[in-house]
Amino acid sequence: MILMSVVPTLLMTKPDTTTTKIGIIDETGKIAPVLNDELFDKFKLPDGKPNYEIVPIRTDQRERANKMVLQEQISSYIVIDSSIARTRKFEYVSQNVSNFKEIERLQSTVKDIVVSSELQLRGVNPGLVKEVSKPIDLETVRLSKTGTAEKAEVGSGFALGYIFIIVLALFILTSGQLLVRSVIEEKSNRIVEVLLSSTTADEIMTGKILGLSLLGMTQLAVWASIGVAFAGQLAAFLTIPDNIWWEVVFFVLGFLFYATIFVMAGAPVTTEQEAQQATQYVSMLLFFPIIFAFLVIQSPTAGYLKVLSLIPLLTPTMMAFRIPVQSPEMWELLLGALILIVSTYFCMIAAGRIFRIGILVYGKRPSLKELMRWATKKG
């Protein structure tokens, strides 16, 4: 599970190990000679060799260029026609046009060369231009409620929120499956009857909810420790806000609430197929709050976000982003937590009723209306 999320990222940033040959058809005649050196300047392999090697191709040998690509003598080629300074575009031909790294590098290098040559043509010194257009950095300082100023990287608040969202998404995906599978196993093997002869439906359900929540915490702990392991890069981004404990509170409440919802959806299910459906519906339902949470990034202080944060389903994720970024008022936190606790409580009662009836019901999956009837039927 962990490997699945970390490995792709690592792979994407992995450096190349061999020189890539790129062909060039250059009608201007001015770019090709310089391109090789520019690319070598900017992009080297770990062993010092050039990352890219330019292979000049005559302008009338388009066909041959294509053949070279298909025979993998070159991985791609670019076509620069003489009017590039005016048209501001050139062509990239390859069997794979999704190699973003390569495309982006070529684009920026060719641009630099063309700009430089244009400047020279008009009598401007390219070296002067380079010096003058050096970027200007922005240093960000975060002002906490207590008035202390800390230097913080841009987006530092979001990192914490991101971690939460990732863990929550993982939780939704895995726990949903686990819970529904366990219900099916116990129902189809009549184990549930044996359990009920020893204990009550409420106890079984509570056990499952607590078990799931603990699973969520464990996932969180694992991710946190991975984060600490990669501490070098992450530490720069991660500033622990004063009210980290509130973040934890909403983690815990969030897990409990979502686990309860899973129980409600999973209890009436009997077959593998119904299980799939149920898991899908609930997962979709629970992914919505994550989307809403991203609104926070856009405008963290918007008023309507305060209202949205109080909707129980959205509370955990919205608070997750809002707390580190621009901490909500105490009353908001308290109210949000309270509403979440109360909702979870009522959901548990409803879930209990649905569970009690659902685990002994086989056959046709009950309609939503029927589920509502179960939920409102006492004991």
Added chain:
Amino acid sequence: MSISVPLPLHVPVPVKGIGVDVLQVSDLRKTYVTTVALDGVTFDVRPGEIFGLLGPNGAGKTTTIRISLGIIEPDSGSVRFSGRELTPDMKNMLAYLPEERGLYRKSKVIDVLVYFGSLKGVQPSDARKRAEVWLKKFELSDYGSRKVDELSKGMQQKVQFISCLLHEPEMLILDEPFSGLDPVNQIVMKDMMRELKQTGKTIVFSTHQMEQAEKLCDRICLINHGKVVLYGELSEIRKNHGSNAIHLEFDGDSSRLHELSDVATMNLYENYVELKMRDGVDSQTILRRAVNLVTVTKFSIQEASLNSIFIEAVGEKNVN
């Protein structure tokens, strides 16, 4: 051939007043949507007896059992154990064998046994020890660390049964314990039930196989369509229903026996006939008539088998 399975670790002494060995079921009613499952079922189970809950498929046996164990609630009526309502503590003194296997397929046998034992209040380490002893007695020692779904159906049934015995309950409630067992294992089960009775346990079991019930039960309750049709001592019931049955062995033309009058039902074979006389008819009259038709080699008056009592009782009720 009798296969005896040795007694458990120690013989529990039934403690008066604290036990759950008396089951009182009173006027149970239960309707599922439109189907009436139970329509006023009442019976008692006495301590130390083997009680048979009999009936055809769909009669309401499983529903009765589930309600007794607190798995589902009745619409009305009550279930009491030694006069008290079922509490969690008392549940630890009961054992339940469901009709179909209720084991976690992908778990190891020993783990499943320890888990179910702990649900009934046995310390896990204790449960493990007891489980190993029982596995040995049922000749399943080698399978302790295997996954449940690697075992055959019969072996799984034995494991299920062991899970009923681990916590040394006072009363066992078994739903169709013989279903799916081959003849050898059926004998093992029967012997086990008799041994358990001798150690003072009370056993309630449901079945629609009358041959098993006949050999084991002290008292029975036969239900059909959710109503009690017969209830009481097995011997009494057989006596009350019995004396109309005659078995004849003979030589001669079996078809001639169709000429016998005053016969209610007849199962006719080449050289053997089972027949039921009409009420009020004297067995000697039938004998005299038969002797005129064939050469009688053997004549006996039978106590009715539970099977025929069942068919008669259920058949009549179906007409209603």
